[in-house]
Amino acid sequence: MTIGVAASGACAGAAVRAAVLGAELFGRGAIGGFAVFAVLDEAGRLDYRVTQRGGIGALALPDAWMTAKVAAVISSGPDRPEPLTQFLVGAAGVGLVTGHRMPNSLGGDGVALNQAVLERIASGEPPPSAVDQVLAASPELDAGLIAIGADGQLGWGDSARVLRRDDRGSFQRDDGASRLALAHNSIFSSRPLAEALGELAWAALHGREGRLRALRLNAAVPVRPAPRDAVHIDSQGRVELIESANPELSRAQRRGTAIYLGSQVLCQGRPIGWVETELVAELAEGIATPLPGSVPSTFLTSVADVVS
Structure with missing residues (x-):
């Protein structure tokens, strides 16, 4: 499995979704296929959404899940063995265990590592100790684990085998009230990925916009020639x-890049930042029409600390 995320706090559901969305937009590799999303609601009940293809954008997530206090996700390429919930196990009133690589690898006792962690948490062991003990017993299994208890406690770690990989990344943060951990492998990006995903998710966990923001092309918009590349947004984002210094773009009749990397972003005419991920759309007659689905119509921007 390529990425696992768990969070606790005011908007844990939004946080784990933001992390995987960022991975799909920033990265290349085994991503955008299967996904398992799980939450514990205010009563401690467990609920899942799963998909074999399409990644995070293919999940029909209830709006209420965005403010779930405990949430986790796992995602990778398409068409994985059923049931998909074997990769992200959970129990009502207990917690959730996600991870990356193969968190469901069988330990020497024949019990899946993620299930073994969940059972330890159910017996009263804190998630950090549960993860450490299970991984220490199976150092050469190909597994990384992230466990979140129903009380918001968080534990994470990689086996010795996974720690030797040079394509892994991780991010953890805890401010006492909110906690977040993510781990990934085999996602290739032109920028340090884990830190970017963590920053995006941490802002979402607190219900605010951070330096990185996701914007969407929700409807067809004009594409006009201009001296520089720019994207104009309204106060709602x-x-x-779309303005472009590429003279061919406004007369193109094809599917192609409509918003270029590095384009300036202006909100009601005021510069606020720069495009971090390109967006592909249907181009015809000077109009850019979004592709179907939430992820293809989304792009990330970085917002300047000081707006000129």
Whole structure:
């Protein structure tokens, strides 16, 4: 499995979704296929959404899940063995255990590592100790684990085998009230990925916008020639106009890049930042029409600390 995320706090559901969305937009590799999303609601009840293809954008997530206090996700390429919930196990009133690589690897006792962690938490062991003990007993299994208790306690770690990989990344943060951990492998990006995903998720966990923001092309908009590349948005973050210094773009009749990397972003005419991930759309007659689905119509921007 390529990425696992768990969080506790005011908007844990939004946080884990933001991390995987960022991975799909920033990265290349085994991503955008299967996904398992799990939450514990306010009563401690467990609920899942799963998909074999399409990644995070293919999951029909209830709005209420975005403010779930305990949430986790795991995702990788498509068409994985059923049931998909074997990769992210949970129990009502106990917690959730996700991870990366193969968190469901069988230990020497024949019990899956993620299930063994969950059972330890159920017996009263804190998640950090549960993860450490299970991984220490199976150092050469190909597994990384992230466990979140129903009380919000968080534990994470990689086996000795996974620690030797040079394609792994991780992010953890805890401010006492909110906790977040993510781990990934085999996702290739032009930028340090784990830190970017963590930053995006941490802001979402607190219900605020961070330096990295996700914007969407929700409807068809004009594409006009201009001296420089720019994306104009309204006060709600909706794209209103695309300007491009590429003279071919406004007369293109094809599917292709409509918003270029590095384009300036302007909100009601005021520069606020720069495009971090390109967006592909249907181009015809000087109009850019979004592709179906939430992820293909989304792009990330970085917002300047000081707006000129």
